[in-house]
Amino acid sequence: MTNLHRYIPMTEQDQADMLATIGVQSTEELFRDIPEAIRYRGVLPMSGALDEISLLGHMKELAGRNADTDSYASFLGAGIYDHHVPVVINHMISRSEFYTAYTPYQPEISQGELQAIFEFQSYICELTGMAVANASMYDGVTALSEAGALAAGATKRSRIVISRAVHPEARETVRTMARGLNLEIVEVGYANGVTDLAELQAAVTAETAAVLVQSPNFFGCLEDLSAIEPIIHGVKGLFVVSTNPISLGLIEAPGKLGADIVVGDAQPLGISQSLGGPTCGFFAVAEPLMRRMPGRIVGQTTDIDGKRGFVLTLQAREQHIRREKATSNICSNQALLALCASIYLSTMGKQGLQDVANLNLQKAHYASARLAEQPGIALAFPAPFFNEFVIRLPEGTSVKELNLKLLEAGVLGGYDLGLAYPELAGHMLVAVTEKRTRAEIESFASRLGELA
Amino acid sequence: MTKTTDTINDSLLPASAKPEKALIFELSKPGRVAYSLPACDVPEASPETYIPASMLRTIPAQLPEVYEVDVIRHYTELSRRNFGVDNGFYPLGSCTMKYNPKINEDTARFGGFAKIHPYQPEESLQGALELLYTLQNDLAALTGMDQVTLQPAAGAHGEWTGLMMIRAYHESRGDKRTKVIVPDSSHGTNPASATVAGFETITIKSDARGMVDLDALRAAVGSDTAALMLTNPSTLGLFEEQIVEIAQIVHDAGGLLYYDGANSNAIMGITRPGDMGFDVVHLNLHKTMSTPHGGGGPGAGPVGVKSKLIPYLPKPIVGRREDGAYFFDYDRPESIGRVKAYYGNFGILVRAYTYIRTYGPEGLRHVSECAVLNANYMMHRLASHYEIPYPGVCKHEFVMSGRGLKQYGVRTLDVAKRLLDFGYHPPTIYFPLNVEECIMIEPTETESKETLDGFIDTMIRIAEEARTTPELVINAPYDTVVRRLDETTAARKPVLNCACS
Numbered sequence: 001m002t003n004l005h006r007y008i009p010m011t012e013q014d015q016a017d018m019l020a021t022i023g024v025q026s027t028e029e030l031f032r033d034i035p036e037a038i039r040y041r042g043v044l045p046m047s048g049a050l051d052e053i054s055l056l057g058h059m060k061e062l063a064g065r066n067a068d069t070d071s072y073a074s075f076l077g078a079g080i081y082d083h084h085v086p087v088v089i090n091h092m093i094s095r096s097e098f099y100t101a102y103t104p105y106q107p108e109i110s111q112g113e114l115q116a117i118f119e120f121q122s123y124i125c126e127l128t129g130m131a132v133a134n135a136s137m138y139d140g141v142t143a144l145s146e147a148g149a150l151a152a153g154a155t156k157r158s159r160i161v162i163s164r165a166v167h168p169e170a171r172e173t174v175r176t177m178a179r180g181l182n183l184e185i186v187e188v189g190y191a192n193g194v195t196d197l198a199e200l201q202a203a204v205t206a207e208t209a210a211v212l213v214q215s216p217n218f219f220g221c222l223e224d225l226s227a228i229e230p231i232i233h234g235v236k237g238l239f240v241v242s243t244n245p246i247s248l249g250l251i252e253a254p255g256k257l258g259a260d261i262v263v264g265d266a267q268p269l270g271i272s273q274s275l276g277g278p279t280c281g282f283f284a285v286a287e288p289l290m291r292r293m294p295g296r297i298v299g300q301t302t303d304i305d306g307k308r309g310f311v312l313t314l315q316a317r318e319q320h321i322r323r324e325k326a327t328s329n330i331c332s333n334q335a336l337l338a339l340c341a342s343i344y345l346s347t348m349g350k351q352g353l354q355d356v357a358n359l360n361l362q363k364a365h366y367a368s369a370r371l372a373e374q375p376g377i378a379l380a381f382p383a384p385f386f387n388e389f390v391i392r393l394p395e396g397t398s399v400k401e402l403n404l405k406l407l408e409a410g411v412l413g414g415y416d417l418g419l420a421y422p423e424l425a426g427h428m429l430v431a432v433t434e435k436r437t438r439a440e441i442e443s444f445a446s447r448l449g450e451l452a
Numbered sequence: 453m454t455k456t457t458d459t460i461n462d463s464l465l466p467a468s469a470k471p472e473k474a475l476i477f478e479l480s481k482p483g484r485v486a487y488s489l490p491a492c493d494v495p496e497a498s499p500e501t502y503i504p505a506s507m508l509r510t511i512p513a514q515l516p517e518v519y520e521v522d523v524i525r526h527y528t529e530l531s532r533r534n535f536g537v538d539n540g541f542y543p544l545g546s547c548t549m550k551y552n553p554k555i556n557e558d559t560a561r562f563g564g565f566a567k568i569h570p571y572q573p574e575e576s577l578q579g580a581l582e583l584l585y586t587l588q589n590d591l592a593a594l595t596g597m598d599q600v601t602l603q604p605a606a607g608a609h610g611e612w613t614g615l616m617m618i619r620a621y622h623e624s625r626g627d628k629r630t631k632v633i634v635p636d637s638s639h640g641t642n643p644a645s646a647t648v649a650g651f652e653t654i655t656i657k658s659d660a661r662g663m664v665d666l667d668a669l670r671a672a673v674g675s676d677t678a679a680l681m682l683t684n685p686s687t688l689g690l691f692e693e694q695i696v697e698i699a700q701i702v703h704d705a706g707g708l709l710y711y712d713g714a715n716s717n718a719i720m721g722i723t724r725p726g727d728m729g730f731d732v733v734h735l736n737l738h739k740t741m742s743t744p745h746g747g748g749g750p751g752a753g754p755v756g757v758k759s760k761l762i763p764y765l766p767k768p769i770v771g772r773r774e775d776g777a778y779f780f781d782y783d784r785p786e787s788i789g790r791v792k793a794y795y796g797n798f799g800i801l802v803r804a805y806t807y808i809r810t811y812g813p814e815g816l817r818h819v820s821e822c823a824v825l826n827a828n829y830m831m832h833r834l835a836s837h838y839e840i841p842y843p844g845v846c847k848h849e850f851v852m853s854g855r856g857l858k859q860y861g862v863r864t865l866d867v868a869k870r871l872l873d874f875g876y877h878p879p880t881i882y883f884p885l886n887v888e889e890c891i892m893i894e895p896t897e898t899e900s901k902e903t904l905d906g907f908i909d910t911m912i913r914i915a916e917e918a919r920t921t922p923e924l925v926i927n928a929p930y931d932t933v934v935r936r937l938d939e940t941t942a943a944r945k946p947v948l949n950c951a952c953s
Contacts, residue, residue: 049812063564276794
């Protein structure tokens with residue numbers, strides 16, 4: 001009875017009855033269409049089976065060898081943040097009617113998911129100031145790539161200008177996308193922590209499909225979107241802004257500043273860090289671009305009795321109908337993480353989102369002031385920032401070594417900017433969320449002062 | 453939007469009697485809160501002190517003002533208007549809606565997995581890295597490939613990643629190949645992914661048995677063939693018996709073979725894409741490896757390659773040093789680059805690894821045997837009631853045609869809608885495109901004979917209803933929170949958000 005397994009109900013009697021119905025002697029006969037030459041006859045060299053007790057022990061042992069933010073105070077951001085996840089979120093996303101469902105293809109029995117996505121789209125429009133949003137994307141960086149692809153298609157131009165102050169992994173992903181679609185990428189440098197506007201002006205031409213910026217940018221600094229907007233709109237290209245949704249509790253919505261496409265990662269909105277995935281990208285556009293959006297979109301309608309209901313819509317864009325002519329190859333969304341974000345925004349509400357954004361702002365600025373007081377440590381950039389900022393450490397400091405020492409002290413230090421920006425070796429990107437206490441901030445600052 | 457609240461408690465009503473569910477925005481009442489934040493413990497200054505007023509938001513986002521019980525009841529009621537595998541049988545062909553084990557959910561939530569940052573020192577991530585490294589190797593063994601990337605977030609993402617590697621491989625040899633061949637039964641994402649990778653798609657017809665037509669393939673391949681994309685078993689549930697010849701034809705022309713792993717649940721431990729001649733494989737962990745579909749995502753679409761494509765894998769991959777330490781290997785100069793932030797959907801990878809460890813290799817083989825037995829049993833029992841276009845043996849799924857019911861005015865869509873009244877999620881319908889009125893059924897291994905029999909009896913009953921009382925089927929469903937929805941108006945006059953402010 002070696003084949004008994006708690007997920008499989010097949011008994012020997014079932015098997016005998018079913019084979020008899022089919023009219024074959026053995027299960028093996030059902031595989032007679034597979035040529036013998038390509039049959040695998042051994043036991044695959046894979047990890048072996050464990051009983052439930054042993055498996056839990058094994059997984060706990062693996063998990064135990066990672067430093068997690070239950071035990072470590074994190075000053076690490078760079079795209080993934082240690083925000084508080086309201087406890088209600090895990091309870092609601094653990095409702096298996098949500099998490100064990102497929103894409104809502106049968107709307108009559110999927111109204112819960114469809115309405116949840118409709119509400120997510122509404123939340124994203126409200127936060128970003130855009131007219132329409134889709135049901136979500138793999139993550140923020142792939143959302144930015146798709147925005148670039150959309151812009152190239154919409155403008156029939158093949159050059160995309162992207163700021164070096166955009167997340168390095170986003171720029172890498174955009175480059176991979178661009179190779180696929182034979183687009184040209186032009187990178188524009190930064191000055192004082194924000195996109196160099198003179199360089200941007202020079203790079204943008206009548207061939208430019210879009211300008212891609214991030215605000216708050218990778219250094220945490222706020223870009224002057226009002227100054228960038230006329231540069232790209234002057235050549236009738238599209239203005240694409242990647243943003244941090246939690247910052248939009250305080251910071252002006254990019255849609256109000258002329259953005260044509262607003263994207264970002266919803267991870268700050270109640271999604272666990274989980275080594276960087278799964279998260280959830282959001283994607284919002286101005287009205288004229290609606291039918292060019294990639295991914296799933298939910299719309300409101302009525303049923304034959306006139307009752308309000310929701311359906312997947314604008315499917316003429318999608319690959320199961322359009323195949324090679326689809327607007328994108330994406331046929332899924334990050335529904336469960338979009339649900340996290342929606343529940344987060346429902347929980348925080350109008351006041352809570354402002355309050356949490358303000359706590360981030362206040363604590364980050366307090367931390368920056370304490371750090372700047374330390375001998376040899378200075379703020380690298382003068383630009384305004386939200387909850388993340390760059391410090392310059394004393395000449396010759398190895399951020400990697402420093403972070404290993406911090407780890408021993410129970411702290412996850414900031415991101416080593418030298419990894420992605422050689423000219424910023426010895427600079428650390430520090431993130432401070434609402435979770436960090438004054439005591440943790442002060443201890444971090446003084447410890448950095450001692451170690452650096 | 454006229455409703456301002458849910459005026460009655462509808463949780464105990466039958467589905468069809470439930471009123472419209474208020475949007476969360478419609479539950480808002482100024483002055484209510486559902487959050488709890490610490491007081492600011494650092495000296496506070498007005499935001500204008502730090503940020504120019506011109507950059508600050510002038511009108512707060514108009515989010516709802518509700519309290520915690522509203523949040524819980526709202527999402528609980530939404531969940532009750534949804535149907536998942538835990539609610540009942542979900543024989544959605546090509547989607548492998550198997551049971552999503554609960555231990556997977558528990559392990560993925562361990563703090564040491566859920567609360568770790570991608571940029572922590574590698575020294576503080578050794579458990580996570582070991583898991584990723586082991587999973588890479590396990591999936592390579594399962595598929596017969598030499599190396600695996602875990603970065604792609606979904607099946608379609610894996611397809612594109614694989615095609616980008618194929619493109620890089622040909623380009624590195626100075627070989628300009630522009631065309632990707634797909635059979636007419638392929639998933640729509642195959643040609644869509646080919647387009648995004650810069651290829652032109654050639655679609656070839658299947659033969660009368662539903663297999664790749666070798667003559668059509670021979671006619672299609674040439675010096676411009678970059679790859680053939682194939683799902684095997686196909687979306688018809690049939691194994692390509694001539695796969696070795698197919699591989700030979702494509703390879704002789706200098707092209708590569710791409711394996712769409714959507715249907716891997718049929719073949720684990722029985723045959724491997726690598727042994728069939730495929731050069732690149734993606735797996736859908738949300739299908740074969742039991743990770744939950746989440747209502748549309750997240751998934752994971754790891755890609756395995758043969759050795760000649762290893763240089764082009766996205767970076768980083770996880771490596772192991774001689775001293776046993778695990779590390780992210782970024783030193784890959786010929787890599788296609790990055791396809792996603794960080795290292796893939798780690799939370800999903802934890803679930804998939806947990807799943808593999810509940811079975812081991814022999815258990816996984818048993819999974820496929822049971823999945824195939826269940827599908828063949830259903831096909832045989834339904835054969836006298838619905839048309840089976842490709843009789844014989846099927847693999848983990850099979851297709852039927854509902855065209856025999858058209859004479860009564862009943863379409864496949866109507867059969868699907870009628871199934872809702874009996875508490876079943878319908879099969880995949882109208883796919884693949886080359887079968888008229890197609891009904892595609894995939895039972896998976898986690899369903900019992902009793903469940904299969906119940907569904908089969910219901911399908912037989914609906915066929916009988918179609919003959920005797922077709923209006924009953926045509927007007928279904930009756931017992932759902934909404935009935936058939938007006939999709940045409942939804943697309944023509946889109947209402948895509950509640951325009952709350």
